[in-house]
Amino acid sequence: MMLNMKVAVYWGCKISTSQYSYELSLREVARKLGVELVDIEGASCCGDPIKGLTDLAATYLSARNMALAGVKGSKNLLVPCNRCHLQLSLAKEKMKREGIYSKVNSLLRRENLLFNEKLRLWHPVDFLHGYIGLDKIGSMVKRNLKGVRVAVHPGCGLIRPSKIGRVDESENPKKVDEILKVIGVETIDYPGKLDCCGAMLMYLNRDAALTLAGEKLKAVQDLEVDCLVDTCPNCHEMLDFNQSSASELTGEKISLPVVYLTQLIGFALGIEEGKLGFQLNRSPTEKLLKINFKRVLDGKVKG
Amino acid sequence: MKDLYTMKESNLKMKDQLREESPFPWIQYVTSCYQCQKCTSGCTSMKHLELKPHEVVKLVNMGLIDELLESETIWTCTECLKCWERCPQGAAPVNLILSLRNLAVKGKAKLPENLLKTVSSLIEIGLIQREQRVPLKNLETVDREKLNLPKLVYPSEEFKGILLSMLEEVF
Numbered sequence: 001m002m003l004n005m006k007v008a009v010y011w012g013c014k015i016s017t018s019q020y021s022y023e024l025s026l027r028e029v030a031r032k033l034g035v036e037l038v039d040i041e042g043a044s045c046c047g048d049p050i051k052g053l054t055d056l057a058a059t060y061l062s063a064r065n066m067a068l069a070g071v072k073g074s075k076n077l078l079v080p081c082n083r084c085h086l087q088l089s090l091a092k093e094k095m096k097r098e099g100i101y102s103k104v105n106s107l108l109r110r111e112n113l114l115f116n117e118k119l120r121l122w123h124p125v126d127f128l129h130g131y132i133g134l135d136k137i138g139s140m141v142k143r144n145l146k147g148v149r150v151a152v153h154p155g156c157g158l159i160r161p162s163k164i165g166r167v168d169e170s171e172n173p174k175k176v177d178e179i180l181k182v183i184g185v186e187t188i189d190y191p192g193k194l195d196c197c198g199a200m201l202m203y204l205n206r207d208a209a210l211t212l213a214g215e216k217l218k219a220v221q222d223l224e225v226d227c228l229v230d231t232c233p234n235c236h237e238m239l240d241f242n243q244s245s246a247s248e249l250t251g252e253k254i255s256l257p258v259v260y261l262t263q264l265i266g267f268a269l270g271i272e273e274g275k276l277g278f279q280l281n282r283s284p285t286e287k288l289l290k291i292n293f294k295r296v297l298d299g300k301v302k303g
Numbered sequence: 304m305k306d307l308y309t310m311k312e313s314n315l316k317m318k319d320q321l322r323e324e325s326p327f328p329w330i331q332y333v334t335s336c337y338q339c340q341k342c343t344s345g346c347t348s349m350k351h352l353e354l355k356p357h358e359v360v361k362l363v364n365m366g367l368i369d370e371l372l373e374s375e376t377i378w379t380c381t382e383c384l385k386c387w388e389r390c391p392q393g394a395a396p397v398n399l400i401l402s403l404r405n406l407a408v409k410g411k412a413k414l415p416e417n418l419l420k421t422v423s424s425l426i427e428i429g430l431i432q433r434e435q436r437v438p439l440k441n442l443e444t445v446d447r448e449k450l451n452l453p454k455l456v457y458p459s460e461e462f463k464g465i466l467l468s469m470l471e472e473v474f
C-alpha cells in the first residue's frame with residue numbers, strides 16, 4: 001500500500017550545503033515510503049548559530065522559514081536537523097510573547113508572509129516512528145539486518161529540553177532504537193549515550209569541540225559495535241567528517257563507521273547504497289557494507 | 304557590594320533589567336537557584352573549559368554582570384542543554400549564558416572568529432556557508448548537481464535587506 005502524502009521539508013544550511021548523504025538518504029527513504037517531500041524555496045538559516053548574538057534576529061529567521069512552509073499550504077514541516085528542529089521549536093515558544101510576535105510579524109509582512117503558529121514540526125525520527133509507523137516500515141524491509149549491533153547517538157537537540165516538548169524522552173530516548181529494531185538491528189545502551197558531540201563549540205573553541213567528539217567516538221568504539229547511528233548533520237559532521245581530526249587531537253586510534261539513521265533504513269528497505277550517499281561518509285563505511293553487513297546478509301536477502 | 308578579586312561593583316538594577324529584557328523567557332527563574340550545582344556536575348564544557356554554570360547564575364544573582372560580560376566564560380558553553388533539563392529550580396543556566404552573550408554583543412564584545420565568519424556569510428547569502436564540494440572516498444569531489452540533488456534556491460534580496468538592517472542594529 002502506498003501512503004501517497006505530501007510533506008514540506010526544511011533542510012537548513014548544513015544539509016543543503018554539505019551533508020548531502022542525509023539529504024540523499026532521506027529523499028530516497030521518503031520516496032520508498034510513498035511520501036512526497038516538498039522543498040521550501042528561498043529558505044534561509046534557522047537562526048540557531050546566531051541566537052547568542054542577537055536572539056531577535058534568530059527568532060525572525062525561524063519564523064520566516066515556518067511562514068514559508070505555510071505559503072506552500074503545509075500543516076506539517078519535516079525538519080531533519082536536530083539544531084534546526086530545536087531552534088524552530090524554541091522560536092514557536094518565544095513567538096507566544098506579544099512583544100516578540102509583533103516585532104517579528106511586522107518584518108515578515110514586508111515579504112507578505114505571516115507567522116504560522118499551527119505548523120506541526122516533525123523530525124525524521126518521530127516522522128518514521130509515529131507518522132509512518134513501525135509496522136509499515138517493518139512490512140517493507142527487504143534486507144533484514146539481524147545480527148548487526150549499533151550504538152545510537154540521539155544528539156542534544158532531539159531530546160532536550162523536555163520543557164518545550166522534544167522528539168524523544170530526555171533521559172531515556174528510545175525511538176531511534178525502536179525504529180532500528182524493526183529492521184533487525186540490535187542497539188546497545190552505553191553510559192555516554194546522552195552526551196554532546198561538541199558541534200556548537202566549533203564556533204568558539206575548535207580543539208575543545210573535537211576533543212569532545214573524539215572522546216565520544218572512542219567510548220563507542222570500545223563497545224565493539226558495527227557502527228554509530230546519528231540523526232543530525234551537526235553531530236554527523238563532528239563524528240564522521242571530523243573523525244580523523246578528532247582522532248589526531250585526542251591521540252586515540254579511531255576508525256568507526258558513522259551513518260545516518262536514514263542511510264541504515266534505506267539500506268534495509270533495499271535501496272542501492274550509492275543512492276543513500278554511503279560514498280560521501282568520511283568514516284570507514286566500506287568496512288560496514290562489505291564486511292559487517294555482508295556477514296549478516298549472506299544468504300538472507302529476501303529480494 | 305564589590306568583588307574583591309576584580310574590584311567590580313555589583314549592579315542589581317542591571318540584573319533586573321537582564322531578567323526583564325531577555326529574549327529568553329526561561330531566565331525568569333534564575334533567582335530561584337539554590338546552588339545545588341547539579342548543572343555544573345553534568346556540564347559538557349566543565350571538563351575541558353572549566354565552565355561552571357552554577358557560578359554564572361550566582362554572579363548574576365549578586366549583580367556582578369559586567370564581570371561576566373567581559374569574561375571568556377560565557378563563550379565556552381556548548382549548548383548541550385543538560386543544565387536546562389536537569390536544574391530542579393527551572394533556572395536553565397544555558398538561557399542565562401545566551402542572554403549574557405546577547406548583552407555582551409550589544410556592548411561591542413569581541414566575537415569569536417568562526418562566529419564572525421558565519422555572520423558575514425548570513426549577510427551575504429542567508430545561509431551559514433555556500434554550497435560545498437565534498438570528497439568521495441576516491442578523493443574526487445562532487446556537488447549537488449553531480450549528486451542529482453535539486454538546485455539550491457537562495458533567499459531573496461529583500462529578505463537579506465531585512466536581515467542586514469537587524470544585524471546592523473546590534474553590531
Ligand code: SF4
Pocket residue numbers: 335336337338339340341342343356357360389390391392393394395396
Ligand atoms: S542546577 Fe539549578 S538550582 Fe542547582 S545550582 Fe544549577 S542553576 Fe542553581
Ligand code: SF4
Pocket residue numbers: 342345346347348349354356379380381382383384385386387396397400
Ligand atoms: S548548556 Fe552549556 S552550561 Fe549548560 S550544561 Fe551544556 S555546556 Fe554546560
